Amino acid sequence: MRRLATRREPGFxxxxxxxxxxxxxxxxxxLELLAVREGEEFTARSDQRVALSPxxxxxxxxxxxxxxxxxxxxxxxxxxxxxxxxxxxxRWPLVVLDGVQDPGNVGAIxxxxxxxxxxxxxxxxxxxxxxxxxxxxxSAGNVFRLIVARAGWSDLAGLNGYGxxxxxxxxxAEAPLENAGMIVFGxxxxxxxxxxxxxxxxxxxxxxxxxxxxAAAALxxxxxxxxxxx
Amino acid sequence: MRRLATRREPGFxxxxxxxxxxxxxxxxxxLELLAVREGEEFTARSDQRVALSPxxxxxxxxxxxxxxxxxxxxxxxxxxxxxxxxxxxxRWPLVVLDGVQDPGNVGAIxxxxxxxxxxxxxxxxxxxxxxxxxxxxxSAGNVFRLIVARAGWSDLAGLNGYGxxxxxxxxxAEAPLENAGMIVFGxxxxxxxxxxxxxxxxxxxxxxxxxxxxAAAALxxxxxxxxxxx
Numbered sequence: 178m179r180r181l182a183t184r185r186e187p188g189f190x191x192x193x194x195x196x197x198x199x200x201x202x203x204x205x206x207x208l209e210l211l212a213v214r215e216g217e218e219f220t221a222r223s224d225q226r227v228a229l230s231p232x233x234x235x236x237x238x239x240x241x242x243x244x245x246x247x248x249x250x251x252x253x254x255x256x257x258x259x260x261x262x263x264x265x266x267x268r269w270p271l272v273v274l275d276g277v278q279d280p281g282n283v284g285a286i287x288x289x290x291x292x293x294x295x296x297x298x299x300x301x302x303x304x305x306x307x308x309x310x311x312x313x314x315x316s317a318g319n320v321f322r323l324i325v326a327r328a329g330w331s332d333l334a335g336l337n338g339y340g341x342x343x344x345x346x347x348x349x350a351e352a353p354l355e356n357a358g359m360i361v362f363g364x365x366x367x368x369x370x371x372x373x374x375x376x377x378x379x380x381x382x383x384x385x386x387x388x389x390x391x392a393a394a395a396l397x398x399x400x401x402x403x404x405x406x407x
Numbered sequence: 408m409r410r411l412a413t414r415r416e417p418g419f420x421x422x423x424x425x426x427x428x429x430x431x432x433x434x435x436x437x438l439e440l441l442a443v444r445e446g447e448e449f450t451a452r453s454d455q456r457v458a459l460s461p462x463x464x465x466x467x468x469x470x471x472x473x474x475x476x477x478x479x480x481x482x483x484x485x486x487x488x489x490x491x492x493x494x495x496x497x498r499w500p501l502v503v504l505d506g507v508q509d510p511g512n513v514g515a516i517x518x519x520x521x522x523x524x525x526x527x528x529x530x531x532x533x534x535x536x537x538x539x540x541x542x543x544x545x546s547a548g549n550v551f552r553l554i555v556a557r558a559g560w561s562d563l564a565g566l567n568g569y570g571x572x573x574x575x576x577x578x579x580a581e582a583p584l585e586n587a588g589m590i591v592f593g594x595x596x597x598x599x600x601x602x603x604x605x606x607x608x609x610x611x612x613x614x615x616x617x618x619x620x621x622a623a624a625a626l627x628x629x630x631x632x633x634x635x636x637x
Binding site for chain 2: 379
């Protein structure tokens with residue numbers, strides 16, 4: 178289990194805390210193993226259940242303040258086609274993460290995307306694993322509300338869209354993002370890996386270089402939400 | 408130095424990476440000690456400069472990928488009165504963090520607040536140290552663009568304002584936040600520590616419980632920015 182916490186076993190996810198577990202169960206994931214800290218009251222359907230002493234529980238969890246319950250669940254990762262199809266059906270731009278390396282940011286964007294009503298998100302090479310333990314925690318389990326898939330640019334051929342840029346793009350208030358096929362968020366260090374996208378920029382106060390990618394995503398995805406609701 | 412990285416020495420801050428250092432210098436902080444990894448080119452005004460071998464450099468830094476330069480700077484923390492005065496002068500609501508425990512969120516909110524044009528922010532008891540190393544990193548040094556002070560509720564007596572709530576508040580589009588004296592963000596686990604504030608809520612897609620506090624802050628602070636610009 179220690180190993181699962183740092184490098185994920187394909188087909189499985191590590192779930193930490195009651196909130197993440199509730200989201201995973203609501204999404205229909207099957208728990209293979211439920212581990213509860215001794216004395217903790219927690220019920221969930223699981224094939225196997227173990228009670229661990231506090232010391233052992235701490236030894237198998239990676240969070241600083243584990244909430245007393247973790248589980249291993251089986252997951253069938255959607256493919257890029259399913260993500261594209263979901264975005265098209267719901268007429269929402271596909272959310273694309275292009276080299277977002279920090280799993281906390283990847284999870285935060287999944288959470289914000291679900292809150293904004295986006296149906297699907299894909300991660301390109303160089304992006305942190307959205308099903309890794311830290312990303313799942315940062316998403317508060319909301320990653321399971323979205324269709325989240327791995328993809329390459331070739332899977333997205335024919336999709337027109339915007340990339341978020343710290344400067345030089347159309348102002349957020351003016352770009353018709355709600356009609357775009359995709360909205361791409363790049364790496365903080367290296368930006369977007371393609372140079373042929375239209376760009377959208379959040380106007381910042383003078384002198385401030387850029388926003389954190391998760392903050393930029395919140396502003397852009399909720400702008401799309403507002404436009405689609407109007 | 409190891410100790411400074413985890414518990415801060417009052418009056419001093421640890422600066423990591425060229426970007427944070429540039430912001431700190433721009434804000435007029437004096438560097439007491441500059442430590443550069445051997446072979447790294449970096450110039451900055453400092454009373455003392457040391458070159459460290461890569462192993463020693465890793466030993467004194469706490470980031471996973473330290474950028475080759477760190478410094479200790481002296482800081483004079485503003486007091487609550489200075490923060491209130493700056494907010495009043497610029498006619499911006501004072502940004503108040505009420506028990507935001509995660510230093511990454513505190514730093515991210517400082518960065519977003521600076522980008523939105525907010526002049527001042529105060530942290531109440533139970534909030535992570537905004538001048539701690541992790542918060543400074545998460546702010547990308549933008550904490551030095553704001554007046555950031557510690558405060559208690561008694562310092563804020565007479566300020567009318569809004570608290571951000573996951574549900575039940577006035578919708579963000581309707582609340583006249585730009586006229587508020589303060590906007591308060593509470594702890595993710597425990598919410599706001601006062602129950603007499605007016606509340607503002609970001610409307611979320613059905614079933615999603617809440618946003619990350621840094622994402623909520625981005626949406627709310629940029630809404631204030633838009634309204635003040637209009």
